[in-house]
Amino acid sequence: MGLTDPHTLRVLEFEKILNLASRYAITSPGREAVKRIVPLGDRQEINRRVEFVSEFRRLREEGREHGLEHFEDMEPLFTKAAPEGAVLDPLELRSLLPLFYSTINIRNFSDIKEYPHLSGLGQSLSNQGDLLDEIERSIDREGYITDEASLELHRIRRHKRSVQGRIKRHLEGILRRKDLAPHLQDFFITERNGRFVIPLKRDSKGRVPGIIHDISNTGETIFVEPYEVQSLGNELESLRAEEKVEELRILRLLTAEVRKKLPEIRRDYELLTEADTFQAVASFSDELAMEPPLIHEGMRLRIVGGKHPLLYVTLKNQGREDQYVPLDIEIGGDYRVMVITGSNAGGKTVALKTTGVIVLMALSGMHIPAKSTTEIPLLGRVLADIGDEQSIEANLSTFSAHIIRLGEIMRQSDRETLVLIDELGTGTDPEEGGALSAAILKHLYKKGALTLVTTHLGLLKGFAHSEEGMTNAAMEMERVDGDGRYSYRPTYRLRTGVPGRSHAFEIARNLGLPDEIIREAEEISGGAERKLESLIGELEQKRLEFSSKLLMQNEKLKDIDKLRSDLERERKELRSKRKEIIDKARKEATEFLRVKKREAEEIIRRLKKAGSAEEARPVKTDLEKLSKAIPKVEEPPPQRPVPIEEIKKGMAVSVPHLGIRGVVEDLNLKTGRCRLFVDGRELEIDAHLL
CATH class of the missing domain: 1.10.287 (Helix Hairpins)
Structure with missing residues (x-):
């Protein structure tokens, strides 16, 4: 998409849809990447994304594993590892393993031809198996550097354990001395400041010659390292220092290996993050039974069985998804401007938003909640004015805010634009608002934009009916009778070619407004507006009768x-x-x-x-x-047409050119048509064929 209009994305709640899809991401960067999806203008790139999503969807349907594992945002880690001499800590190094495992798993698709995009991805990923093995061998799950990390570390730790054992055995011998029992605060060996000590009562200071390394909070216990183990303690401390030096050397070597392969690792990270976005979108598609969109170069927009994802998910969570009425809408063929009218709460705004959302999803390379026969044009931009978003700080009225937005829309619109306007002409005098709205529609038509608007203005109904390239549409309402009253309820089906009625008086009457007020309102209304509403009602009734007959x-x-x-x-x-x-x-x-x-x-x-x-x-x-x-062969008598005046009800006749026989049920002498019963079925045919 040449321009991604933030206002349009906001009013169409595209971010909420992406948030729903992001829940299916495996990785943290993948989840954030889904939230950043935007419409595109490159048909080839759109199709690539759609096909990639379709492959992940097929994997899911076939019960096959994609192999992506969870990993966190690694950009800070890459930044830290990049400078020469930098050292990653053990857990940071360990955090690379899920990324490496993901590359190995996806590389397994390299030779699977039925998944061409996954196969190509697998061939593009690097092989970090050796680095993975080295990190896994050197660092355990808790971030502890293992003895197997190097021979030197193994030697140091073995020596360290030997010295620790000698110190403990010596101290245990002291603890077993009977003459010291009254002076010991407890019978265990502990550690203070890295030195092994025994607890003595404060009053017994000096009973065991040594260095006091700590005193308890109560002051009643002193922790003493006997002089006789001091040299061993010094040796242990030296070994610990050697251990730290060796551990640092190991971490530095592993980090250097990561730094050396950082371009490959970073590229794998980016490719797998993108793959996770496709995986998440595919899972979202599967959850809502979506279809891959058909993107074409023309300007025909045709949505068949469209559903708004947010509304559908809400109903699905309530177990009422079967109550959803899908949207069928088409624009861009004989007409480029559609004016949708009808009652409040009839579904006009939902139809507008559903159209916009499906187009945005398709142009973003996502699957769409509509049937496979849906056709989406390769648009340059989608521009919407939906809802009341006037700025209190700017002291703008509803009308002013809409006019400013409409000005932006008209300046940016062209033949590759879809324009969506909710409640066109609202917030001002109906006559002036209607005239202004008609001029806006005419301007958008001249610029070639596909335009969908909703309105309550009667003037626009007649305008759309008479103008070339424009049409009316209505959200269908059905009459419900009961208890001496009747009401109208929405069916949420869009009917093209006929304007809608507001049903304001009927709704007000059924909501309990006094009849005298309704009658007075009808008298005041009068005029052309009331006649137009009546005409619309008659047209709708005739349409319903025609539909029934059809x-x-x-x-x-x-x-x-x-x-x-x-x-x-x-x-x-x-x-x-x-x-x-x-x-x-x-x-x-x-x-x-x-x-x-x-x-x-x-x-x-x-x-x-x-x-x-x-x-x-x-x-x-x-x-x-x-x-x-030898028998004589006689020619059969020639078949002759039955004169129409000789045809009687109940007569057995044949229809030679069809090769059938039947019984006459009825004959219409004026039309010359005869009704036959043939094998229990009724057939009407010209009498001269009998």
């Missing part, structure tokens, strides 16, 4: 199509059977004639050999028998 006709057409299909099938079966019968008869006739021909030839041979009439008499008898054995 539904009935469609059902009849389905029955006719089924009958035609059945008749065609039966005709094919009859043709097949007739062919079988004819083929069989032809074979039998051929064989019969072959036999009779042989008999005739034998008779002729005998006649030639007969010398007298007496000898020829038996041959003549055989010839007469042969003649009688």
